[in-house]
Amino acid sequence: MSSTTAETSAPVSEQRSKTPRARRRGENTLAGSLASHGVLIVASVIALFPIAWLVYLSLGPDTDDYLHPGGIWDKMTFDNYTFVLQHTQFFDWLKSSLIVTLGTTAIGVLIAATTGYAVSRMRFPGYKKFMWVLLVTQMFPVAVLMVPMYQILSDLQLIDNYFGLILVYCTTVIPYSAWLLKGYFDTIPFEIDEAGRVDGLTPFGTFFRLILPLAKPGLAVAAFYNFLTAFSEVAFASTFMLSDDKYTLAVGLQSFVSEHDAQRNLMAATAVLIAIPAAVFFYLVQKNLVTGLTAGGTKG
Numbered sequence: 001m002s003s004t005t006a007e008t009s010a011p012v013s014e015q016r017s018k019t020p021r022a023r024r025r026g027e028n029t030l031a032g033s034l035a036s037h038g039v040l041i042v043a044s045v046i047a048l049f050p051i052a053w054l055v056y057l058s059l060g061p062d063t064d065d066y067l068h069p070g071g072i073w074d075k076m077t078f079d080n081y082t083f084v085l086q087h088t089q090f091f092d093w094l095k096s097s098l099i100v101t102l103g104t105t106a107i108g109v110l111i112a113a114t115t116g117y118a119v120s121r122m123r124f125p126g127y128k129k130f131m132w133v134l135l136v137t138q139m140f141p142v143a144v145l146m147v148p149m150y151q152i153l154s155d156l157q158l159i160d161n162y163f164g165l166i167l168v169y170c171t172t173v174i175p176y177s178a179w180l181l182k183g184y185f186d187t188i189p190f191e192i193d194e195a196g197r198v199d200g201l202t203p204f205g206t207f208f209r210l211i212l213p214l215a216k217p218g219l220a221v222a223a224f225y226n227f228l229t230a231f232s233e234v235a236f237a238s239t240f241m242l243s244d245d246k247y248t249l250a251v252g253l254q255s256f257v258s259e260h261d262a263q264r265n266l267m268a269a270t271a272v273l274i275a276i277p278a279a280v281f282f283y284l285v286q287k288n289l290v291t292g293l294t295a296g297g298t299k300g
Helices: 002-018 030-058 069-075 079-087 090-121 127-139 142-155 162-185 191-198 203-214 216-232 235-240 249-254 264-295
Strands: none
Touching: 030 069, 030 264, 079 090, 079 264, 090 127, 090 162, 090 203, 090 216, 090 249, 090 264, 127 162, 142 162, 142 235, 162 216, 162 235, 191 203, 203 216, 216 249, 216 264, 235 249, 249 264
């Protein structure tokens, strides 16, 4: 009896060992894994190539090196960076950009957060139409808004003033940020607000002490959007800021190219330096960016 069982079990075990293992759900094959990694590598090269090319051109000492990039390799130098830092108003431009961008980010996120929270939690008359009105304000092109905004800032004596430019940028970033944060606040359970009221918190106390800490990912996305919008904007800054020492970095970058001269080597070096503050800000908020970008679309 035992010998028969042993003889029959041996072929069964050999047959099982020869049977290919069933692929689990979600498990990639070797070919699929290689294909996905290949696509990611190609996408990374495409994304990084313009940055690497800009850095390479910034190391060329002559203004026309961009026409003959192959000759840069033998004469690379950091003289362009030295000239930009020592003989231009780069640090004045940097100061102006930081004042405007950080001011826009702080004010814009605060107003957008309170607006998004109010629409998400409170059912006042016309709250849905209010959000659509905010969206409609984004449909007007810059050329149409330039003249009335200039007239308003002139009447308020805010031309060539940092606060005036911050207000202009806030009109641009707040509507989108309010929509973004409203979607994120919708994902936070309403029971948290009720618990705050039971504990004796006012609506403002509930908002600042309970809701905002939970909304950090959404706030990070809104802050990053506000920062980049104000940091890279040119049209409003070049129109409303008249003094050379109040130019932002994006406007100062244009000074290297004129009708009769084009110092593209210095322009490339300045562009690389300009990217550093944006990269630093991205590093500070990147932990919350992915969560904030995806969570707002789960409920609304």
